[in-house]
Amino acid sequence: MRLKFPKRLISIISILLSGVLLAEAGRRLAVWHVNHQTGRNDLQFVSCHHCHLVRKEWLPWTRKKPPHASPADIVASLDSRHIYVAMHEMDEVWEIDLSSRQVKRKTSVPGRPTALALDSANRFLYVACRGTDRVTAISLDTFKPGEWAEVGVEPVALAACQTPSGPRLIVANQGSDDISVLSLNPLREICRPIAGRQPSAVVCAPDGSQAWIANRLAIPTKPIGYDRMMQVHSCEITVLEPAQGRILRRTQLQSAHLSEGAAYYPENQWALVPFVKVQNLVPITQVAQGWVMSSGLAVETAAGSVIQIPLDEANNYYADPSGIAVDAVNHRAFIVSGGSDAITVVDLDKLSKWLEQAGEQQREQAIEDLSLSGEYVTCRIPTARNPKRLALTPDNSLLLVAERLNDTILIIDTRSCQPLGRIVLGDGGLKDPIRRGERVFTDARYTFQNQFSCRSCHPDGHVDGLSYDFDSDGIGDNLVDNRSLLGVAFSGPFKWTGKNPSLEVQCGPRFAKVLMRTDPIPPSQLKDLTSYLKSLSPARVVAQKGPLTPAQERGRQIFFATHTPDGTPIPLYNRCSTCHRPPLYSNRLMANVGSRGPRDSTDYFDTPHLLGIGASAPYLHDGRAATLEELWTVYNTNDVHGVSSYMNKIQLNDLIEFLKTL
Amino acid sequence: MKTKLFVALIACCIPWLSPKATAATAPAPSPHNPSRPKLPFPIIERFENFGIADGMPSHKIHCVLVTHDGTLLVGTAKGLLIRENGKFRKLGTEHGLSHQIVLCLAEDQRNGDIWIGTMRGLNRYSAGRINSYFQTTSGLPNNIIYGVALFGDTLWVATAAGCGVLDLKTGSWKIYDHTNSQMHEPWVYSVAAANDRIFVGVWGSGILEYEPLRGVFKEYRDPDGDFHFDLVPDDGPVNDITAWLSWSDGLL
Numbered sequence: 001m002r003l004k005f006p007k008r009l010i011s012i013i014s015i016l017l018s019g020v021l022l023a024e025a026g027r028r029l030a031v032w033h034v035n036h037q038t039g040r041n042d043l044q045f046v047s048c049h050h051c052h053l054v055r056k057e058w059l060p061w062t063r064k065k066p067p068h069a070s071p072a073d074i075v076a077s078l079d080s081r082h083i084y085v086a087m088h089e090m091d092e093v094w095e096i097d098l099s100s101r102q103v104k105r106k107t108s109v110p111g112r113p114t115a116l117a118l119d120s121a122n123r124f125l126y127v128a129c130r131g132t133d134r135v136t137a138i139s140l141d142t143f144k145p146g147e148w149a150e151v152g153v154e155p156v157a158l159a160a161c162q163t164p165s166g167p168r169l170i171v172a173n174q175g176s177d178d179i180s181v182l183s184l185n186p187l188r189e190i191c192r193p194i195a196g197r198q199p200s201a202v203v204c205a206p207d208g209s210q211a212w213i214a215n216r217l218a219i220p221t222k223p224i225g226y227d228r229m230m231q232v233h234s235c236e237i238t239v240l241e242p243a244q245g246r247i248l249r250r251t252q253l254q255s256a257h258l259s260e261g262a263a264y265y266p267e268n269q270w271a272l273v274p275f276v277k278v279q280n281l282v283p284i285t286q287v288a289q290g291w292v293m294s295s296g297l298a299v300e301t302a303a304g305s306v307i308q309i310p311l312d313e314a315n316n317y318y319a320d321p322s323g324i325a326v327d328a329v330n331h332r333a334f335i336v337s338g339g340s341d342a343i344t345v346v347d348l349d350k351l352s353k354w355l356e357q358a359g360e361q362q363r364e365q366a367i368e369d370l371s372l373s374g375e376y377v378t379c380r381i382p383t384a385r386n387p388k389r390l391a392l393t394p395d396n397s398l399l400l401v402a403e404r405l406n407d408t409i410l411i412i413d414t415r416s417c418q419p420l421g422r423i424v425l426g427d428g429g430l431k432d433p434i435r436r437g438e439r440v441f442t443d444a445r446y447t448f449q450n451q452f453s454c455r456s457c458h459p460d461g462h463v464d465g466l467s468y469d470f471d472s473d474g475i476g477d478n479l480v481d482n483r484s485l486l487g488v489a490f491s492g493p494f495k496w497t498g499k500n501p502s503l504e505v506q507c508g509p510r511f512a513k514v515l516m517r518t519d520p521i522p523p524s525q526l527k528d529l530t531s532y533l534k535s536l537s538p539a540r541v542v543a544q545k546g547p548l549t550p551a552q553e554r555g556r557q558i559f560f561a562t563h564t565p566d567g568t569p570i571p572l573y574n575r576c577s578t579c580h581r582p583p584l585y586s587n588r589l590m591a592n593v594g595s596r597g598p599r600d601s602t603d604y605f606d607t608p609h610l611l612g613i614g615a616s617a618p619y620l621h622d623g624r625a626a627t628l629e630e631l632w633t634v635y636n637t638n639d640v641h642g643v644s645s646y647m648n649k650i651q652l653n654d655l656i657e658f659l660k661t662l
Numbered sequence: 663m664k665t666k667l668f669v670a671l672i673a674c675c676i677p678w679l680s681p682k683a684t685a686a687t688a689p690a691p692s693p694h695n696p697s698r699p700k701l702p703f704p705i706i707e708r709f710e711n712f713g714i715a716d717g718m719p720s721h722k723i724h725c726v727l728v729t730h731d732g733t734l735l736v737g738t739a740k741g742l743l744i745r746e747n748g749k750f751r752k753l754g755t756e757h758g759l760s761h762q763i764v765l766c767l768a769e770d771q772r773n774g775d776i777w778i779g780t781m782r783g784l785n786r787y788s789a790g791r792i793n794s795y796f797q798t799t800s801g802l803p804n805n806i807i808y809g810v811a812l813f814g815d816t817l818w819v820a821t822a823a824g825c826g827v828l829d830l831k832t833g834s835w836k837i838y839d840h841t842n843s844q845m846h847e848p849w850v851y852s853v854a855a856a857n858d859r860i861f862v863g864v865w866g867s868g869i870l871e872y873e874p875l876r877g878v879f880k881e882y883r884d885p886d887g888d889f890h891f892d893l894v895p896d897d898g899p900v901n902d903i904t905a906w907l908s909w910s911d912g913l914l
Contacts, residue, residue, distance in 0.1 A: 152831070176831070192831070193773035194788055236791075246774045247789035543832065551836070626799060633798035649823065650837045653801040657834060 038579075038587065039572025046589065049490075056583040060489045061537035065434055067091075069426025071402035071409055073115045073389045077140075078122040080393035083400055085409065085425070086113040086127065093127055094425070095143060096409075098398070101423045105143045109136055117160045119167060119184060126169055128155035135171055135180075137187055147187045151180035153542050159211065160184070161204035163243035170211045170242055172199035175542060175615075179213055179238065181245035191245040196236030197465065203262040203271065204242060212271040212300070213238040214259035217465045220618075220626055229467050229479055229624055230281060235259055237273055237300060251306055253298050255279070257464060258456065261324035265348055267331060269302035274311070274321035274335050276456060277367055280468045281479070287517045290314075293452040295321045296367050297335065297346065299355070307355060308367040311335060311344050311377065317451045318344055318380070319444035323389040327414050329396040332378075336387040336401060339444030339453040343381040343390070343401065345417055351376040379417050383410055385428075386442045405429075405439050437532025440525045448517035454507075454529075461485040461536040463616050467623035470515075478599040481623030487538030487611040491584055496621040498590050498606040503530040539612025543660035554651070555658025564646040574643050585610035585662055594640035595620045614660035628656045712736075717750040718743060727767040727776075735776065737764030742778055742787075758792035760785050768810040768817075770830075777817060779807025784819060795828075801835025802826050809863075813855040813874070818862075820850040825862050838862075844870055844881045846902075854909040861914060863904030869914075 027045055034043050037051065056062060072088035082104070085094045093113055095105040111132030118125055125138040127145075135155060136148040152173025160169050169187075171180040177197055181190045196215030204211045218233030237251040237259070253259065258276040265272060277294050279286070286292055295311040295318050312318055319339030326333050326348070333346040354375045355363065366372055384406035391400045392414065401410040407426030412419050429435035441461075444450040457464050467479035480496050488494075493501050500506040507529055512520035521529060548556060559576045563569050572578055581587045590604040605621040619625040625635055632644040632652060639645050647655070712718055722739035729735065734745040741754035742764045755762055760783030768777045778785040782805045784795040795802045802819065809820035819826040824839030839848040845867045852863035860872040868883040884902050907914060 191772040193775070194786075194793075238789075245772070250789050250791045543834070551834075629801065630799055648841075649797065649801075649803050650839070650841065653835050653837060656801065660834075 037572075038589070039574070043589065050588045051581055054490055054583060059583075060531075060534040061487060063535075065535055066429070066432055068429040068432070068435055069407045070404050070429075071389075071407070071425060072113070072404065074391040074400050074402050074409060075116040075118055075125070076391050076393040076398075076400065078118065078394050080395045080397070083391070083409070084116055084118075084125055085402070086116050087425070088112045088114050088130070093125070093138060096423060098393075098411075101411075101421070103425075107138060107143050107145060109138070109145055111136075115155070115157045117158045117169065119160050120162050124184075126158060126160060128158045128171060130154050130156055130174075133173075133175075135169065135182065135187065149182055149187045149189055151182070151189060152176035152178045152192055154540070155180070157199070157201045159202040159204045161206075161208040161211065161242050163208040165243040168208065168242040170202045170204060170213070170240065172202050172213050174198045174200055174216070175540065179240060179245075181240070181242065193240065193245055193247050195238045196250070199238065200260045201262040201273070203264045205264055205269075206266055208242055210248065211240045211242045212262050212264070212273070213240060214262040214273045214275075216258055216260055216459060218257045220465075229622065232281065233257065233278075233466060235275070237262075237271065237298065237306075239271075239300075239304075249304060251300055251304065253306065253308065256296065256298070256308065257466070258320070258459060259298070260322040261335070263324040263326040263333065265326045265331075265333070266328055268348070268352055270348075271300040272324055272326065272333055273298040273300070274324050275308075276319075276321070276452075277308070277310075278464075278466065280466045283469045284515060287448055287451060287515060290317075290449055290451065291370070293317075293319065293456055294367075294370065295319065295335075295337065295344075297321075297324075297333070299351075307363050309351070309376070310367055310370050310373050311346075312370055313373060314370040315449055317444065317449055318342055319447075319450055319452050320442070320456055323387070323402075325390045325392045325399065327392055327396050327399075330414060332414070334390060334392075334399055336383070336390055337444075338386050338388055338404075338442060339456065340450050341383050341385060341387065341443075343383060343387065343399075343412070344377055345379045345381065347376050347378045350378075381412060381417055381419070384408055384422075385439050405435065405442065433528045433531040434535045435532075436525070437528035437530070437535075440521060440529040441532055446512070446516055446518060446521055457482055458485050461533070462539060465618065467618070478597075479622050481618060481621055483608065484539065484612065484616045485533055486536045486616075487584075487609060488536060489534035491586060491588060491609045493588065493606060496605050497602065498604075503533055507533075538662075539615040541612065541614070541661055543614060543657065548661065549657070551654045551657045552661050553658075555654035555656065558647070558651055558655045559658055564643065566646070568646075570643045574639065576642050579607045580610050585613075592640070593620075593636070593642075594638060595622075595624075595635060597622055597624070610659060610662045613662055628659060712750070717752075719752055719754075724763070724765045725767050727769060729769050729774070729776070730771050731774075735767055737767055737778070739763050742767075753787070753792075758785075758794070760792075760794040760796065765807055766809045766820075768812055770812050777810045777812070779810045779819065781806055783807070784810070797823075801828070801837070803835075803837045803839065808851045809853040811853045811855040811860065813860055818853045818855065818860055820853040820862065822849055824848045825850045825853060825864075838872075838879070844879050851905050852907045854907050854914070856909045856914070861907055861909060863907040865903050865905075866901065867904070868902035869904055869907060 030045055034046055035041055067089040070089045071085045073086040074083055076083050083096050091110050092106050093109050094103050097104050109127050111129030113127045114130040115128040127136045133153055134148045135151055136145045138145050151171045153175030155171045156174040157172040167184040169182040177195055178192045179195045180192050183190055195213050197219050198216035199213045200216040201214040215236045218235045232255045234252040234254045235257045239248045241248050253275055256275040256277055259273050261274050263272045274297050277296050279292055296308050297311055299307045318337035321335050322338050323336045331348040335344045383401055384403040386405035387401045388404045389402045399412040399414050403410055407428050409423040411421050441454045444453040463482050463484045467481050470480050494506040509520040579587050579591050586607045586609040589607055591607050592603040596603045619631055625631050636644055719740035720738040725737035727735040736743040740762050741752045743750040743752055753759055761780035763781040766779035776787040784807050786793045797805050803826045804821035804823035806822035811818045815830045817828040824837045827836040845864050847866040849865035854861045862870040871880045
């Protein structure tokens, strides 16, 4: 018996030892494999998932999402009897009878119908189809789509008006930063002038003399480097003459962005544009002191001057203002807050009086005084989840609000500002975790004093084009580029420092304490949120609609090149495809590409995926490169970020053409 | 002078480019001046001079352009001048122009945007906003812009390192130079848009004609090779130097 026990012990120890030795051998083999495949000797064991076991077709965003009866836009018929609703997820437009609140007719309009406009004769309904880059005319007699015209990329808003040269349709093309001006008979594009960045809303003066286009993102004005990063950005209101499509002026909204609505107040000849005032250049810890992002309303007067006024209260914010409608009879403006589920009602007479008595300095500093909203904000009307667009009936009696993530339309009596009921379009999609996650994503209640939602920095899950001082070095004064959430699934670790291994950690309790300065998102909602984030597909690729063009193919060969054209081998660690490995075009490892800035504490930053890279400027971890070209012409003069010094300008252009197809 | 002569000679060699005046009917008296026969081209009867005293920052003028609405634009060595209400307004680097030396101008008549080529970068002037394109920040071949011309939805740019073509709808760039076209040298000094084709003036390559439908270049060289500059002794003559060209209503 005494001999048996040691034998068994010895065999157990032997097995364990063999296991340990085997594991160590496996680890060494894995490290050797990693080093061999990346050409780097500084890497230790990394998970196989960094390069293997990920296929594009396995990614969550490749699966078809269940469509919901989500209203993207509303417009009321001239007789105020019907409303038309763009159901963007269902590729349909619905006609609803206002008295019975019943859907009367439906028609299929492929391509994500996103915005609607009626012609002055009430004969045609024009639909902006964001997915197909078209405007389609629906005859109101037959309620069938007929004539269509190609416009710029991703049309998201449109408005019709009558001009001396005939009727016009003004279309905001968010994806190509331009404006399509169309004639209606026939439906044809006349011209396509450039807008600001991401034009998102259009309104025309009733006489057709001017159209205002609100642009969502700010435009950097300084061309290169830290100077550009550190400047206060401004977004643009583009003012256009609809008859010929000439740009009349470009009004700048200082320190503002996310302008997603526009309305006209004929009494004072004001154009009204809601916006978000963002303070991204000071450490983000100030959330605790309030006022990182606040909502405002820009008033452009007939003389072309602009006054920015606040819409928030000192301790309560109304995040993500978007749609706006003006009741010209009762002199009120209604502004929806998509993040706070409320409508802010502004008394335009009171606002006018305040502006008349205010001195020039008071007007200039108005946006800084959050107590000012009490002067002209008369009430806040609560809504269901995520109101986005709204419309008034032509007789100004009813206000209709598209509650996008509730699948309902709220009807409000404009005189009393009281809700009269809802038109139910769908079930709200609460059984769908992705839909529930989007409700969390767009909700400002998870931040201190409702200052902002996830969407405030990531409109549509994408980027807002700004760099933020995220206090990542512990002392502030260090900007990091805002990263897109589109195509984010399986691209971890997250943050530029790669500190967060999963989206659950990224959006979890620590994030709440650092940024949101409030209680963490509850676990079940956090799970929904990450489901939503993982469902976001990469930014739409505009550059490639078929096979690669010759230039794109040449660029592909450069991307995957192992040798320079003269036969010199490119070291493994310095090839594009080593770090930016398909299908995500990232090996998800930290890398030193020589981008360390004067305030950075490390040389190593997360390797971003490249899906949709053409639409996510600026670039590098702190956003110092405004264009893809700058990555190599300005910031890679020593071949640290890939070997690029052999490229001539044609080759560099080819490479960029290929990158835009990813 | 020799270069202009060469361009004129080439124009005469191409039948469809030859001046229509040769086949025109007999001149009739001008309505403004009955004693003068009507000519198939305008007669300039009055000259007005603008100088430093009129608000011009420099005597050195590189280009002029009259826009569709009659506004006079003048590219000078010290910025772009815009004549408004009888006065010149200067647009310089302090307003965002990439360089003070303005070499060439073109108007996009569909939207009124002005393209401004300078010694350092290309600029788009649109309702007060200037967007600048550089060789380091965009697909522009080179920062020295000798010529600009609009052709449909494309902008052709003559630069010191090839001819760049910007697709105004997609924002993508193409470059034509001595490595991928008939150009013998990369220096493109001029570009002009005709109704259905583009003419490119290249140092050492005469005139290149680009047909967009076929995507091909056609080369026009000095027919007898007699026209040349002998710049460097014992280095051989340099032929076919096109420094400037222009197209208007069938005339190159």
